[in-house]
Amino acid sequence: MTRHRLSFSHVLLLGVSLVITGAAAGHxxxxxxxxxxxxxxxxxxxPPAASTPPETSPAAAPSPTGSTGAPSASRExxxxxxxxxxxxxxxxxxxxxxxxAMGGLFxxxxxxxxxxxxxxxxxxxxxxxxxxxxxxWEAQRQHPGFSIKAFYAQHFSPPLRRDVSYRRKADENIYxxxxxxxxxxxxxxxxxMSYSSLLPLPYAYVVPGGRFxxxxxxxxxxxxxGLYETGQWDLLxxxxxxxxxxxxxxxxxxxxxxxxxxxxxxxxxxxxMVDLLAQHDGQGAYRTLLPELQKEYDYWxxxxxxxxxxxxxxxxxxxxxxxxxxxHWDDLDTPRDESYxxxxxxxxxxxxxxxxxxxxxxxxxxxxxxxxxxxWLADGHTLATIHTTDLAPIEVxxxxxxxxxxxxxxxxxxxxxxxxxxxxxxADERTAVVRRIFxxxxxxxxxxxxxxxxxxxxxxxxxTAMPLFLRLATQAQAMAVADTIQAKLLKPxxxxxxxxxxxxxxxxxxxWAPEQWMAIKGLNNYGASDLGETIARRWMAxxxxxxxxxxxxxxxxxxxxxxxxxxxxxxxGEYPMQIGFGWTNGTLLGLMRRYPADTAQILRHNPLANxxxxxxxxxxxxxxxxGPQISPDAPAKPAGDVETGGEPGxxxxxxxxxxxxxxxxxxxxxxxxEKTASGGLQSPQAAPLDQRVSTEKMTAFQPx
Numbered sequence: 001m002t003r004h005r006l007s008f009s010h011v012l013l014l015g016v017s018l019v020i021t022g023a024a025a026g027h028x029x030x031x032x033x034x035x036x037x038x039x040x041x042x043x044x045x046x047p048p049a050a051s052t053p054p055e056t057s058p059a060a061a062p063s064p065t066g067s068t069g070a071p072s073a074s075r076e077x078x079x080x081x082x083x084x085x086x087x088x089x090x091x092x093x094x095x096x097x098x099x100x101a102m103g104g105l106f107x108x109x110x111x112x113x114x115x116x117x118x119x120x121x122x123x124x125x126x127x128x129x130x131x132x133x134x135x136x137w138e139a140q141r142q143h144p145g146f147s148i149k150a151f152y153a154q155h156f157s158p159p160l161r162r163d164v165s166y167r168r169k170a171d172e173n174i175y176x177x178x179x180x181x182x183x184x185x186x187x188x189x190x191x192x193m194s195y196s197s198l199l200p201l202p203y204a205y206v207v208p209g210g211r212f213x214x215x216x217x218x219x220x221x222x223x224x225x226g227l228y229e230t231g232q233w234d235l236l237x238x239x240x241x242x243x244x245x246x247x248x249x250x251x252x253x254x255x256x257x258x259x260x261x262x263x264x265x266x267x268x269x270x271x272x273m274v275d276l277l278a279q280h281d282g283q284g285a286y287r288t289l290l291p292e293l294q295k296e297y298d299y300w301x302x303x304x305x306x307x308x309x310x311x312x313x314x315x316x317x318x319x320x321x322x323x324x325x326x327x328h329w330d331d332l333d334t335p336r337d338e339s340y341x342x343x344x345x346x347x348x349x350x351x352x353x354x355x356x357x358x359x360x361x362x363x364x365x366x367x368x369x370x371x372x373x374x375x376w377l378a379d380g381h382t383l384a385t386i387h388t389t390d391l392a393p394i395e396v397x398x399x400x401x402x403x404x405x406x407x408x409x410x411x412x413x414x415x416x417x418x419x420x421x422x423x424x425x426x427a428d429e430r431t432a433v434v435r436r437i438f439x440x441x442x443x444x445x446x447x448x449x450x451x452x453x454x455x456x457x458x459x460x461x462x463x464t465a466m467p468l469f470l471r472l473a474t475q476a477q478a479m480a481v482a483d484t485i486q487a488k489l490l491k492p493x494x495x496x497x498x499x500x501x502x503x504x505x506x507x508x509x510x511x512w513a514p515e516q517w518m519a520i521k522g523l524n525n526y527g528a529s530d531l532g533e534t535i536a537r538r539w540m541a542x543x544x545x546x547x548x549x550x551x552x553x554x555x556x557x558x559x560x561x562x563x564x565x566x567x568x569x570x571x572x573g574e575y576p577m578q579i580g581f582g583w584t585n586g587t588l589l590g591l592m593r594r595y596p597a598d599t600a601q602i603l604r605h606n607p608l609a610n611x612x613x614x615x616x617x618x619x620x621x622x623x624x625x626x627g628p629q630i631s632p633d634a635p636a637k638p639a640g641d642v643e644t645g646g647e648p649g650x651x652x653x654x655x656x657x658x659x660x661x662x663x664x665x666x667x668x669x670x671x672x673x674e675k676t677a678s679g680g681l682q683s684p685q686a687a688p689l690d691q692r693v694s695t696e697k698m699t700a701f702q703p704x
Contacts, residue, residue, distance in 0.1 A: 091192045094130055097260040098122055098197055099337045101130035105137045110340035112148045119211055122260060122337040123159035124152075125196045159213065174547055174609040178226065178585045181553070185209055185580055186235070197337075199257040202245055203238030209580015210555065214257040215242060217266035218369045219583050221273050222514045226586025229593055233280055240277050240285075243270055244292040252299035255367060260337035264330040264367040268399045270296050271406040275622040282627025283413055290410040297403055300326060300396075317392060317451045323433060325392040325451060326400055330363030350384040364388035368395075373506035374498055375448055375459045381502040392449040394438050394463040398470050401430040409623055431472045438467070444480035446473075460488055461498040462515035468522025478526035485519065486531055493542030493559030494535055495519055509560030509570060511539065517587040520594075536591050537598040541605075543588055548606040553588070555581045 099106045099122075115121050126133050133155060140146055172180075185207050190200035198214060206227070208219045220239055227236040246253045253270060255261035271293060278285040286293075303313040309320045317325045333356040335343035343362055347355035365376045365388040375393070378385035404427035411420040438446045440456045445464040447456035464481050467473040473481065489495040494511040501508040516539045523532035542557050542564060549566035558569020592599040603609055 091194045092129060093192065093259075094195060095259050095262065096130075097263070097332070097334075097337050098130075099260065099334060099340060102126075102134060105134055106337075106340070108137075108141075108148050109152055110335075110344065112152075113341060114149055114152055117211055118340050118342070119338040120159060121152075121156075122340070123197060123213070123258070124156040125159070125193060127155050127157065127195075129195065174544055174588075174603075177547065177551075177553065178589060179230070181209075181580065181585055182206065182226075182230075182232070182235075185582060187215075197259045199246070199249075199254070199259065199262075201242040201257060203242050204235055205239050205242050206235070206582055207580075208555070208582040212256070212580075215239075216256045217243075217253050218269050218514070221269040221276075222517060222583035223586045224273060224276055225517070226582075226589045228276055228279070229586070229589040237277060237281070240273050240289070243273060244289055247292040247295045247299075251295060253296070258338075263332040264328075264363055265299070266367055267369050267395050268296060268300060268403060271399075271403045274406065278622040279625045280627065282625055284627060286406070286410040286413055290407075290414065293403065293407055293410060297400075297407060300400055300403075312389075312451075315396075319451060319454075323437065325433070325437065325449065326396045327390075327392050327451070328364040328367040328388055328396065330360060330367060332363060333357070333360040335359055336363055336366065346383050346386075349382075353384070358384065358386065361386040361388045368393060370497070370506040372504045373459075373461070374500035374502040374504060375457065375461055375463075375506070377502065377504075380459065380500055383504070390450055390452045391457065392437070392451050394434075394446050394448055394461075395466050397430065397434055397438070398466045398472055401427050401434065401472055402470050404430060434467055434472050435474060435477065439477060443484070445484040446477075446481065459498050459500055460484070462489060462495050462512075462519055465515075465519035465522040468525055469518040470522075471525055473526070475526060478522075479528065482523055482526070482528040482531050485523075485535075490531075490535065490538075491560045492538060492562050493557055493564075494539035496559055505556060509558045510556045511542075511559035512556050513539075513543075513581075513584040513587045517590065520591070533595060533598065536595050537602070540588065540591055540595070540599060541602050543584065544602050544606050544609050548609050553581055553584045555584065 094101045099110075109121055110118065128136075136155070137151060140151060141148075186204055187207060188204050189202055190198060192200045201215060205215045206220070206223050207213055208216055208223070212219075220243070224236050224239060227233075227239075243253055246257070247270070250262060252265050253268075255264050255266050274285055274289050274293065300315050302315070304316055304324060307313055307316055307318045307324070309318050309322050311318055312327075314331075315326050315329045317327055319325065335341075335347075336359075339362075343359060346362065347353075347358040350358045361376070362372075362383075365371050365373075365386055368376070368388065370376070372383060372386070374380045376386050376388045376391065377383065378387050404423045408420045408424040408427060411417070411423065434446075437449050438456065440447050443460070445460055446467055447458075447460065447464070449455070450457055462485075465485065468478050468481060485495060488499050491509070491511070494516050496508045497506045497510050497512055497515060498508055506512070516535060520532040520536050523529065523535070539559070542559060543553065545564040546557060546566065546568060547553055549564060550568075554568040556568065558565060561569060
């Protein structure tokens with residue numbers, strides 16, 4: 001069915017403030033409508049589906065662009081908003097994607113294939129305003145012998161890339177490597193540059209590595225785990241502030257800190273980052289960052305109040321029975337700037353599908369963080385069949401539940417009990433939705449939900465552990481998931497991203513650090529600690545064994561192969577294997593600390609990687625953590641005991657958890673009583689989290 005869409009646009013204003021049209025989320029609105037909606041069939045185990053619902057705007061507004069997606073002819077270059085917020089002299093910057101700002105010129109460069117990785121082109125900086133550059137190009141390309149390659153070389157500066165290749169020094173071990181890589185991957189506060197696509201940040205930050213030379217949203221959380229383990233609090237705190245500054249400037253955290261990422265986000269891990277910071281800084285972190293937490297929520301929930309059953313808008317879908325689900329979305333329906341020629345080629349292979357639909361789904365697939373996977377492909381293996389916007393993924397729905405829990409906690413700390421009660425109720429309702437909608441009783445796992453078909457998909461992925469990681473599953477569901485992971489995803493090197501092999505990088509045989517971490521933590525939450533340790537041991541052996549052969553840590557690994565490859569394995573996807581690598585470094589440190597005996601055994605088999613582990617700080621429950629100094633406005637009781645206006649008739653346990661919380665076998669009544677008697681303060685010698693009683697809202701993000 002043809003979908004008629006109005007393309008994303010920014011209205012940019014000169015001056016001290018930058019105004020961007022659209023919803024309260026802070027950037028432009030893409031309006032989409034679908035003709036001829038039909039009722040869909042739902043499976044008996046699921047609520048009625050919103051099959052082919054109209055995608056509408058609750059408050060439709062005309063777009064400066066036409067339905068064809070062509071950019072407006074007249075656009076102004078604005079003074080750098082980053083310069084305003086960073087208090088540095090203003091420089092010219094255009095917040096539009098380069099592909100929009102430079103129109104046909106960018107497309108011509110894309111068609112010339114001037115670089116093996118087109119992200120290099122997207123990150124290049126023009127030497128003059130896009131409007132002037134377009135005029136020069138229009139004039140020069142009429143001349144005989146015009147060369148787009150020469151024009152590009154004349155008018156663009158290639159991006160500054162710090163070499164992340166790393167040669168192991170004599171006797172250097174895995175700990176030295178990771179410590180050394182923090183320096184290689186750390187960037188100092190950005191200096192705004194004229195017409196650059198980089199979104200400057202006010203504090204130092206760590207990039208993932210390889211081609212990813214800017215800050216990325218969900219990568220950062222797992223990198224922070226390593227900073228937590230090594231006690232680099234200033235760097236960790238600064239990165240949280242960087243994220244908050246992005247929310248304040250744009251209304252959301254973009255996929256990465258480039259203008260061409262502003263039209264989408266990534267899995268919303270900001271609330272978990274605040275949890276990590278609170279483990280050291282105490283409850284003030286929640287109070288300080290509460291406005292940004294709320295803005296993050298408003299971005300993802302934009303349009304919820306006006307969305308009627310059977311409608312979809314931006315990140316939201318409301319099923320015909322009123323159930324509200326989240327999906328991934330991008331406000332643009334054009335080729336991605338960083339993969340422009342590849343996207344054009346993919347759309348050309350899509351048959352009768354409108355190219356704008358393919359582009360939208362490719363962009364939404366990038367927002368998932370799993371770019372790309374058979375999870376998003378209609379036929380399971382062909383990228384041109386991508387239909388990300390038709391799916392409600394497990395992760396984003398779980399993460400919004402955690403964000404609601406965090407808002408409940410933050411508002412309780414600030415005495416706003418009505419709001420705390422509101423978000424607590426929403427979190428409970430969303431938890432029930434996760435348990436009902438995404439659970440497949442026949443396959444004993446959580447699956448993504450195809451809201452057009454009204455049923456779960458058939459791709460088993462490591463995301464099935466996300467409800468366990470965030471303590472949203474029932475005990476029975478968690479035990480069933482453990483069995484399914486062991487039977488279908490566990491391999492010699494850890495767990496695979498999915499049980500499908502498509503040639504995409506987020507599929508078999510690849511395993512990724514964040515998925516290992518969340519699965520291990522999730523299984524431990526529900527008492528399946530033996531399986532958690534098995535995954536950790538196999539993954540650490542694969543990562544450390546590869547380091548032994550290559551001297552580097554990688555972005556991803558082939559975990560299905562029985563042997564260790566110095567190059568990490570098959571790779572797959574749109575680009576070559578990347579080294580660095582932020583989230584691999586961070587989570588490996590967390591796992592080595594959590595499993596010292598397994599680590600010692602692995603290091604004995606890999607002597608070049610061996611050395612006495614570094615000392616790290618013990619983890620704590622962030623919702624009752626107290627910072628290094630107790631501030632005068634600190635709560636008299638631990639956060640777990642703060643009145644949140646729970647429903648009548650629901651009593652709280654000694655540790656602040658209500659009787660609706662599933663037990664996880666991690667604590668005892670004696671420990672809870674001791675915690676209450678001590679006022680909830682954490683000593684430097686606090687027991688590891690796995691041995692503590694959980695609070696109601698304590699989730700599985702701690703690097704224990």
